[in-house]
Amino acid sequence: MNDDAAALAATIGGRVRHERQDRRWTLDQLAEAAGLSRRMVVNVEQGSANPSVGTLLRLSDALGIGLPALVQPPERALVTVTRSGEGAALWTSPNGGCAVLVAGTRPPDVLELWDWTLAPGDAHTSAAHAAGTHELLHVLEGEVVMEIDGATHILTTGDAAGFAGDVPHAYRNESVIPARFSLAVLEPGVGTTAIGRPR
Template identity: 60%
Template sequence: MEENIASLASAIGGRVKQERQARHWTLDQLAEAAGVSRRMLINVEQATMNPSVGTLLRISAALGVGLPDLVQSPEPKGVKVTRKGEGALLWSSAAGGRGVLVAGTEPPEVMELWDWTLGPGDQHASEPHTPGTKELLQVLQGTVTVVAAEQTVVLETGDSLSFPGDVAHSYGNNGPDAARFSLAVFERGVGSAHREANNA
């Protein structure tokens, strides 16, 4: 598993550097656009750390690419299969929680499909995504508490929820057993602001 994490960190670092250099941006320019420190970007590009999902989202938004583009190898268009165990593990916890990005589409209409497990007591807070982002969640096992748009909703196995992803939100497991849910995230127009600026 540590080899997979190191391999993913290396792939992410390479993609961030490739996308940054393709835009002829310095580390400082990307850091400012993404709202992260220069040191953080150096650590990401050199794969010396495993960045948080929030950091990756800020970097991908600044570059005008979807999160799946940063964590998946570029492949020819068409059918892409992600076999069991091959998704990008982007969050984990001491209680056994895991956030795995299992599939995604390319900009400008980016759709992400996640497989989440929350161990007992796990909480995962997410910063607001780009304006207009929508999220869909279905609980596959256990009980999940979602806080979004100042509402708290407790979901049981089989329950579903749709909510805006462009507000601060969180997922939690207050129960004694592991909880698992599938999450789809839709971001419209990823990279369109960068394309418009380049065309101006």
């Protein structure tokens, strides 16, 4: 991990540990609630893992706090500003692609705003999110191939789409130039249903 990734992993690990201890949960209880191995939870808390977005979503859902809370300071402010370059890069590809969480709200209705870049040949596949999740995607540059529950849609610069995020979905760049898009994800009712919802 580079220095930025290591710092982010340490921040996430500390927040997961704080939230777990605040609930007086053991490592095993959090692992069971999140549907993860105990070893994975230990690695995340120690900052020694570079967890996938799916793993982070499972942890944030189990804790009932929403993904943005794992990477933002636990303080409430009227306005939270994320300066250019300060977002949390939670996915990267060997080709240079990157997904940066640039803003988010707190539970119960968690809204995430992402800045995605897919390098040529990049693909990101996501399992179905929690029931009721919705996503909005707006292509800023290039071409994005979306696959939503088995159906393929091709979006080019300026195109936008809205879709249910509680079905399997994927984003791909099959062109020879980078693609960039904004993604908003709404997950209603975080922390108001049974813990350990599948992701």
